[in-house]
Structures are given as structure tokens and as C-alpha cells.
Amino acid sequence: MNVTGRASYSESQLYVDGVTVSFDGFKALNNLSFVVEPGEMRAIIGPNGAGKTTMMDVITGKTKPDEGRVIFKGDIDLGKRDEAAVVALGIGRKFQRPSVFENHSVFDNLELAIKSDRSTFACLFDRLDADRKSKIESTLERIGLAGERDQMAGKLSHGQKQWLEIGMLLVQDPELLFLDEPVAGMTDAETEATVELLRDLRGERSIVVVEHDMAFVHALGVKVTVLHEGSVLAEGSMDQVQNDPHVIEVYLGR
Amino acid sequence: MSLLQRLYAPQAQEPGKGRLASAVLLSVLAAIAVLVPLLNLTVPADSAFHVPTYLVSLLGKYLCFAMLALSIDLIWGFCGILSLGHGAFFALGGYAMGMYMMRQIGDRGVYGNAELPDFMVFLNWKELPWYWYGFDFFPFAVVMALFVPGLLAFVFGWLTFRSRVSGVYLSIITQAMTYALMLAFFRNDMGFGGNNGLTDFKDLLGFDLQSDNTRAVLLAATCVALAGCYLMCRSIVASKLGRLITAIRDDEARVRFLGYRVENFKLFVFVLSAMIAGLAGALYVPQVGIINPGEFAPANSIEAVIWVAIGGRGTLYGAIAGGVLVNYAKTVLTGVIPEIWLFALGGMFIAVTLFFPKGLVGSLPAAVDWVKRRIGKRNPPASSSLAEEPGQ
Numbered sequence: 001m002n003v004t005g006r007a008s009y010s011e012s013q014l015y016v017d018g019v020t021v022s023f024d025g026f027k028a029l030n031n032l033s034f035v036v037e038p039g040e041m042r043a044i045i046g047p048n049g050a051g052k053t054t055m056m057d058v059i060t061g062k063t064k065p066d067e068g069r070v071i072f073k074g075d076i077d078l079g080k081r082d083e084a085a086v087v088a089l090g091i092g093r094k095f096q097r098p099s100v101f102e103n104h105s106v107f108d109n110l111e112l113a114i115k116s117d118r119s120t121f122a123c124l125f126d127r128l129d130a131d132r133k134s135k136i137e138s139t140l141e142r143i144g145l146a147g148e149r150d151q152m153a154g155k156l157s158h159g160q161k162q163w164l165e166i167g168m169l170l171v172q173d174p175e176l177l178f179l180d181e182p183v184a185g186m187t188d189a190e191t192e193a194t195v196e197l198l199r200d201l202r203g204e205r206s207i208v209v210v211e212h213d214m215a216f217v218h219a220l221g222v223k224v225t226v227l228h229e230g231s232v233l234a235e236g237s238m239d240q241v242q243n244d245p246h247v248i249e250v251y252l253g254r
Numbered sequence: 255m256s257l258l259q260r261l262y263a264p265q266a267q268e269p270g271k272g273r274l275a276s277a278v279l280l281s282v283l284a285a286i287a288v289l290v291p292l293l294n295l296t297v298p299a300d301s302a303f304h305v306p307t308y309l310v311s312l313l314g315k316y317l318c319f320a321m322l323a324l325s326i327d328l329i330w331g332f333c334g335i336l337s338l339g340h341g342a343f344f345a346l347g348g349y350a351m352g353m354y355m356m357r358q359i360g361d362r363g364v365y366g367n368a369e370l371p372d373f374m375v376f377l378n379w380k381e382l383p384w385y386w387y388g389f390d391f392f393p394f395a396v397v398m399a400l401f402v403p404g405l406l407a408f409v410f411g412w413l414t415f416r417s418r419v420s421g422v423y424l425s426i427i428t429q430a431m432t433y434a435l436m437l438a439f440f441r442n443d444m445g446f447g448g449n450n451g452l453t454d455f456k457d458l459l460g461f462d463l464q465s466d467n468t469r470a471v472l473l474a475a476t477c478v479a480l481a482g483c484y485l486m487c488r489s490i491v492a493s494k495l496g497r498l499i500t501a502i503r504d505d506e507a508r509v510r511f512l513g514y515r516v517e518n519f520k521l522f523v524f525v526l527s528a529m530i531a532g533l534a535g536a537l538y539v540p541q542v543g544i545i546n547p548g549e550f551a552p553a554n555s556i557e558a559v560i561w562v563a564i565g566g567r568g569t570l571y572g573a574i575a576g577g578v579l580v581n582y583a584k585t586v587l588t589g590v591i592p593e594i595w596l597f598a599l600g601g602m603f604i605a606v607t608l609f610f611p612k613g614l615v616g617s618l619p620a621a622v623d624w625v626k627r628r629i630g631k632r633n634p635p636a637s638s639s640l641a642e643e644p645g646q
């Protein structure tokens with residue numbers, strides 16, 4: 001889609017500007033550009049190999065772009081920062097495979113994630129204060145895991161692990177949240193509960209959901225960006241992109 | 255899973271079982287620190303309760319090895335860093351203490367040179383190398399026994415963790431590190447006694463190293479140091495930093511994306527662990543009376559890892575138990591049939607890694623349960639037969 005028509009991106013939450021990343025000559029991202037507005041929820045879809053994961057790697061500091069820039073909040077260039085620095089700026093990321101700390105309790109998972117001093121010595125002498133404790137408790141309610149508070153995270157069901165990981169992002173209090181396939185492997189009931197949870201979060205912070213599950217993206221009812229071969233193929237409402245002939249050809253029509 | 259993969263797979267031990275084990279461990283250490291010297295010094299030699307002096311030193315040696323095992327468990331069991339070069343830190347701590355004791359010899363050496371240790375006179379050196387300065391001062395030597403291993407660990411860790419070297423690659427580099435140090439210390443012109451190392455020590459802080467009293471005090475000091483290190487490690491793994499390093503062990507990328515600088519946390523525990531190993535070496539040398547480059551041998555470091563694997567990694571007390579038990583087995587076996595010791599050690603290591611990955615202490619609860627069930631089958635519990643009676 002056309003993103004060059006605007007004069008200024010100083011108001012945007014995230015501005016990905018012509019990013020290209022090559023691995024051994026293969027262009028995983030090819031002049032990728034898109035904008036996420038503050039408070040917006042966006043869905044990003046695309047077939048395997050479209051560059052969804054690489055896109056998130058670039059934004060969260062894991063991979064450095066060969067060309068182009070990633071601008072956060074209008075003037076912060078993310079291209080030169082590592083993972084920890086990107087998180088400190090307020091960007092959270094949930095992985096595709098649920099990654100929670102299986103040998104820690106649900107509560108401890110959230111305790112490690114909650115916004116706090118990340119330095120080594122601060123962690124050595126850290127004592128959980130009442131504020132953070134109550135925030136963890138309320139997040140437990142919100143993600144529906146209050147009853148599993150003291151259980152080992154490894155004992156949770158797949159869906160519960162996904163929610164716990166979303167909870168771990170929420171307690172970090174990020175401004176921008178990346179969720180990589182939040183409903184992968186979930187039962188229908190769990191998917192529905194996740195849709196409710198995400199709808200509940202809407203407007204609170206900017207959220208980018210990367211998904212394969214079309215029914216889920218439909219249920220979210222948000223603006224959709226379709227990636228293909230490392231660049232944006234189409235952008236608009238779900239109905240719009242579903243009727244786009246290019247999209248039908250490369251993705252939905254198969 | 256292959257044997258190798260199992261070495262890098264995290265072994266989470268059940269939480270909450272440490273309290274009893276800690277109490278037992280600390281009581282045993284206290285008992286050793288008090289009773290063994292008492293039975294050695296006050297009970298007449300012909301009594302059945304007399305503890306001979308060689309046993310006092312042997313116990314002291316085991317406890318130093320246990321401290322080395324503790325330091326390895328802190329990084330391997332809790333942070334997933336498998337160091338196969340921890341013997342280097344142990345040896346460096348030992349050398350620092352050895353240098354102090356060499357300086358204590360003074361003019362009582364074979365050549366009677368008050369300024370230079372015998373091996374330097376033999377090499378025709380005229381003056382003390384600059385890096386030997388200060389080692390005639392005991393507190394300086396103790397600080398160096400901690401500082402030098404810590405500094406080496408800091409430089410090594412800073413380079414490797416920042417480059418995100420981990421797993422097998424890191425283990426191999428640690429092996430190379432200790433091997434390189436061994437070769438360096440073998441050279442006479444390094445100024446550490448070359449092949450022979452440092453030996454013929456006379457006294458420590460003015461106390462005769464051969465006397466029973468000194469040996470008893472050294473054992474007691476080792477017990478206190480081990481207990482102290484254990485309590486420190488315990489409090490670290492119980493802190494938020496402790497939960498974080500186990501999180502790094504289990505899923506490093508997730509920790510990174512939570513905004514922590516993983517390399518700094520690894521560096522902290524690695525340096526601390528190296529310092530504990532250095533302290534263990536410093537306590538070891540006065541009790542065995544010699545330190546030579548053989549202590550840097552890669553096989554020594556691997557052996558220490560085996561103690562931890564057998565004892566049970568990720569528990570701290572398991573590592574201590576492993577360090578003592580395996581070395582006791584070594585003393586017994588090498589006394590009876592020396593040829594089979596290495597095979598026995600290798601066999602135990604493979605068996606534990608494959609069948610009891612949680613080690614002896616980690617498998618103990620399951621073994622107790624199993625025995626209980628066996629006994630339970632034979633004589634059904636009395637309460638259940640009572641409960642059935644009213645119905646009959």
C-alpha cells in the first residue's frame with residue numbers, strides 16, 4: 001500500500017521505513033515500509049517466508065537492517081539498539097512458540113518480567129514491593145491464571161502458557177506489543193478467550209498481531225497488513241484485503 | 255537424547271527440598287570442624303576413637319574439592335554454563351597461597367637465600383620478579399587468591415558471553431584456557447617453579463605446617479569457608495538474580511527479550527564461581543603441601559564436573575556431597591585396584607548422566623518413595639485395615 005503520501009511520521013508509534021535484510025543474497029525483507037499509529041491494533045498476515053519473523057527481529061533489535069530505518073515514537077532509531085535497549089524503550093515481544101520459564105512458578109514468571117531495574121546488582125538485592133505485587137496479582141486475574149498462581153509454568157496447558165506470556169508482556173508495561181501467533185495451537189474456546197483478552201487491551205497500547213489463523217484475524221476486526229516476499233502486498237480491512245486480487249493469488253486463494 | 259545433549263539439558267530440582275538438606279549439611283560441617291580436630295588432638299593415639307593426622311588432611315582435601323564442586327554447580331546447575339576449565343581457577347588460587355608460603359620459607363631453603371625461593375636461585379635469577387612482590391604479606395596473598403581467578407574469569411567471560419558463545423563451544427574454550435595455562439606454568443621462565451611447582455612449605459602465618467594443631471585448624475577453616483560459600487550461593491540462588499539465571503539456563507532468548515542483559519548476569523555468576531574455586535585452591539595447597547602445573551590439567555576440570563553430575567547438579571548440597579563421595583571412592587579404589595579407577599569414574603559418569611540425570615541427591619526422594627512402596631506392598635498400612643473393620 002501507499003505509505004509515502006504523508007508529510008510527517010512524528011506522531012506515529014512505529015514507522016518502518018524501507019527496510020531491507022538479506023541473508024546470503026536472499027532478501028528476507030525487501031524495502032518494507034508500514035506505519036503503526038499510537039493505540040492502534042494491527043494484524044499482519046502473510047504466507048510462510050513472507051518475512052514476518054525477520055520483521056519482528058529487526059524491530060526488536062535481534063537483527064540489524066541492511067538498509068532502511070525503524071523509527072519508534074517519531075524520533076527514536078531502533079536500528080542501532082540491542083534487545084535489552086529496545087525493551088527498555090517500551091517494546092515487548094511474544095514468541096511464536098510459547099516461551100515461559102517452565103521451571104518457575106506462574107507468579108515468578110511475572111515477577112521476572114515486571115517493569116523494574118534490570119541491572120545485575122539491583123536483581124541481587126531486589127525485594128518485591130507491594131505495588132509490583134498487586135500489579136502481578138491483577139494481571140493474573142486478567143489473563144485468567146489467578147488459580148494457577150503457584151503452579152510451575154511447565155505444568156500449564158498450551159493455551160495457558162500463551163496467556164502467561166502475554167501477561168509477562170503486560171506487566172512490562174510496553175507501549176508497543178508484538179504478538180507472534182498468539183492463538184497457534186489453541187482450542188476454539190481458548191482462541192475465543194484470547195480474542196476477548198486482546199479486545200480488552202485495545203486502545204491501551206499499540207499492538208501488532210502476527211497470525212496465520214484467518215478466523216482469528218477476522219474476529220479481531222482490525223486493519224490488516226499482508227506481507228509477501230518481504231514487502232507489503234496489501235493493507236486495509238480484512239474484507240478489503242480478502243477481495244484484493246493480488247492477495248487472493250498469493251495467499252488466500254491457494 | 256545423546257549423552258552430550260543431556261549434559262546441556264537443564265536439570266531443574268524440586269524447590270523447597272533444600273531446607274532440610276542445608277540443615278544436615280551445615281550440621282555435618284560443624285561436627286567435622288569441631289569433632290575431628292578434637293578426636294585427633296585430645297584422644298590418645300592408641301584409642302579406638304583417635305583420628306589419625308593423615309585423615310584430618312584427607313578430609314580437608316575432600317572439602318576443598320567439594321568447594322570446587324560447589325562453584326561449578328553454581329554456574330552449571332543454575333545458569334547452564336558448563337565450564338570444563340574450572341580447575342584453572344582452583345590452581346591459580348592455589349598458586350597465590352603457594353607463593354605466600356614460598357616467601358615464608360625465607361633463608362631456611364636449601365640455598366639459604368633469604369630473598370629468593372630455591373628454584374629461582376637454581377635458575378641463577380638475581381632478584382625477585384615484580385609479580386612476586388607483596389606475596390610475603392598474608393592478606394595480600396589471600397586477596398590475590400580471589401582476585402586473580404576472578405580477573406581471569408572476568409576477561410574470559412566478558413569476551414565469550416558478549417559474543418554469545420555458549421554450549422559445547424564455550425566448554426571447549428574453557429578446556430583450551432586451562433590447557434594453555436598448564437603449558438605456560440610448565441615453563442621455568444614463568445617464575446612459578448616450572449614442572450616442580452611450589453613445594454617444601456614450612457609454615458603458614460608462623461605456624462608449622464607439619465604440626466597436628468595447624469592441620470586441625472586448617473580443616474576447621476576449610477569447613478567454615480565451605481559453609482560460608484554454601485550459604486552465600488544459597489542466598490544468591492534464592493534471590494531474584496537466582497531466579498533470573500535459572501531462567502537464562504532454560505530460555506536465554508526470552509530473558510533477553512524481557513530486557514535483561516544476559517551477558518552481565520552470566521559474567522557475575524561466572525566471576526563469583528571462579529573466586530570460590532580460587533578460595534578452594536588456596537585452602538587446598540597448605541593441606542597437601544604442593545602446587546604444580548598438573549593442577550591445570552584439563553582432565554582435572556572434567557573430573558570436577560563429574561563430581562557435580564554424580565552428586566546432583568542444581569542443588570548446591572548435591573555438588574558438595576558428590577565432591578566428597580567421589581573423592582572418597584577414589585581414595586579407596588586407587589588403594590585397592592588403581593588401574594580401574596578411571597574406568598569406574600567414567601562408568602559412573604555415564605550411568606548417572608543417562609539414568610539419574612538429577613544425580614544422587616536428586617534421585618534420593620524417588621528412591622525413598624520406591625522403598626516405601628515396596629515395604630507398603632509387603633505389609634499393607636495398619637490404618638486402612640482398621641478403617642475397613644467397622645464395615646465388616
